[in-house]
Amino acid sequence: MQTERQREIIEAAIHLIHHKGIQGLTIKNLAQAIGVTEPAVYRHFENKIQILIAILDVFRGNTANIFEQEQFRQVSALEKITHLFNEHFSTFTTNPALASVVFSEEIFKNEPLLLDKIMSVMSGNMAILRDIIQEGQANEEIRNDVPAEHLSWMLMGTLRLYIKNWQLQQHTMNLKSEGKKLIHSLSRILLP
């Protein structure tokens, strides 16, 4: 359960990382962003690492759940994947700051605690994606000549790079509409 202030801090932290990189996430900047003094931040989080952990939890809530929800929908595997990509593009279009954090494992490299967490989220997502693909392969909906594992690397890798590129271009391209075309191509590749 998070208090209002905690949510405010996390949001501010994500924005800071987005705009100034991880080096811009200082308690001072954070306090300034939410209009309090530095010690006030420590009323709501024990220390800086707890804030990063909370960010990672937002990530899990916002991103990983996209995967999990997809997993159990009663639609074809390809539809699941398509929907999953669209959801991502949609999420990041709405909240570009999140994208800066989500695919930036380096940010958390320092703290083993955080690295563990991000790795488990990531491999969890990969597993779900692989399961969806395997399901599609079983249904002869997705090509069988390539291991599901490899296809999931491919899908996830493409997604990540595409979004990273959109970031580097400072969101000048329309992620949603351009993304639709990319998804279309990926779908074609997955066909048997």
Added chain:
Amino acid sequence: MQTERQREIIEAAIHLIHHKGIQGLTIKNLAQAIGVTEPAVYRHFENKIQILIAILDVFRGNTANIFEQEQFRQVSALEKITHLFNEHFSTFTTNPALASVVFSEEIFKNEPLLLDKIMSVMSGNMAILRDIIQEGQANEEIRNDVPAEHLSWMLMGTLRLYIKNWQLQQHTMNLKSEGKKLIHSLSRILLP
């Protein structure tokens, strides 16, 4: 042209980033690593940013050149791509620290100078990859039903994620041999 000491510093810097993340790259650590005092570092580089720029140049030398060399070889497009992937896996197996830096745009997000540089390298590589694919499509060696642009996102994205995963797993998997299988799958996907 680099002096011996400059090379030493760059190497040490890459190792520091690799092991402790960008936050571990301090002048103090750097000086310690090469066994001198901090001011001595400034004999060899004007400031920290110049060190990061030099790292980026190693990256360009080590990675971008793989692309450029490939571009003009007299072999089929698929062979070029295969070779290019193998080269990467080989490079990073030899010098795992480099991988930590190469695919970590976030590290350089702070300094516009560096961000520019990394972006130009990245888009340069993407363009070369796209050209190779287009050439393959013209020869009917690579599938034509998907834009070359999208295929290059896919290839590059897969490569990046694969290497990042290898990093997160702390190099426990054999990048070279496992990578070969991945390449095989990707080749299959590219076929018409």
Added chain:
Amino acid sequence: MQTERQREIIEAAIHLIHHKGIQGLTIKNLAQAIGVTEPAVYRHFENKIQILIAILDVFRGNTANIFEQEQFRQVSALEKITHLFNEHFSTFTTNPALASVVFSEEIFKNEPLLLDKIMSVMSGNMAILRDIIQEGQANEEIRNDVPAEHLSWMLMGTLRLYIKNWQLQQHTMNLKSEGKKLIHSLSRILLP
């Protein structure tokens, strides 16, 4: 509005400049002088330049106001000037450290911000002095055969050099009483 600590810091800074010159004004010395650690200083001033600016403001408060007050007193021009000189000698006798800073434009030469400020203070004071002289000339109280501008250079220049000399002699001469004689001579010179 200044806090108690800010006043304390400014006072310590003036004393440091007085005793060790501008090179002696370091954050470390300053912190030591007020009995705190270096970072504590930054709670009270954003940076060193702000401290120097604050010193300049004390200068303005302490010196420029002498001029402004004089300007509107209902006494003869010569009386104003006499009083103004006496006030200066009195101020500097009480607070010799201030004199070290007040007439040392070189100290602030580095920072354009500071140079601007000191120049505006200085030319403001000169303008007030010139106005007083012009008024005296209009009343035929002060000689008319020399431009007010030149007389103000003369008065101000004499004042400055006299105080500087007193400094260089390490305050061994009695500024107040000796100064009175100087003022008397200057008054005589100003007469028509």
Added chain:
Amino acid sequence: MQTERQREIIEAAIHLIHHKGIQGLTIKNLAQAIGVTEPAVYRHFENKIQILIAILDVFRGNTANIFEQEQFRQVSALEKITHLFNEHFSTFTTNPALASVVFSEEIFKNEPLLLDKIMSVMSGNMAILRDIIQEGQANEEIRNDVPAEHLSWMLMGTLRLYIKNWQLQQHTMNLKSEGKKLIHSLSRILLP
């Protein structure tokens, strides 16, 4: 006796002080200015203080001598003073950098050795000026109602402030021609 290189270093040092203030006078800047490396400077001067001492000697050569020469010319006291002022304005117009150093005792405040030197030069000059004035008073060429001492404060102080102002205005005013008018006013003031 100074070598060519020593003269070069002193000139560069004066220019550095002029353009960047005393804080800009570093061995690094100095070496750069004359196109050698830092240790090379130490071939020609034992240390930085010796360089400052040498600057002071140039000052004595260039400025104090103006006074001494004047002292024994066979002209009226007023002519001597007029000539002396003109010489100063001329010198500083030709070599503005020198002015930055000459009237900046603060620069040398740190080193007692230097402070001593500058004080002796300064009081020497003042003595000469006072002698000239006394001579003029004896000849009834200069007013007698004010002590020579005070008149010399006045003359010297005006000269200094006038030049300082010319510096602060970054030499935009014509020191020589405007100075002539000032001298004219001062002469008038000195008359009996």
Added chain:
DNA sequence: GATGAATGAGAGTTCATTCAT
């Protein structure tokens, strides 16, 4: 005469964090 490489000391500044209020 000059250089390349280095150093000890110290500069200003920022960091996450603590504590009394």
Added chain:
DNA sequence: GATGAATGAACTCTCATTCAT
């Protein structure tokens, strides 16, 4: 809940100077 004041540790970088070559 929040603040003002402070701190130890660390940061990048500059300084005058030395020394072997």
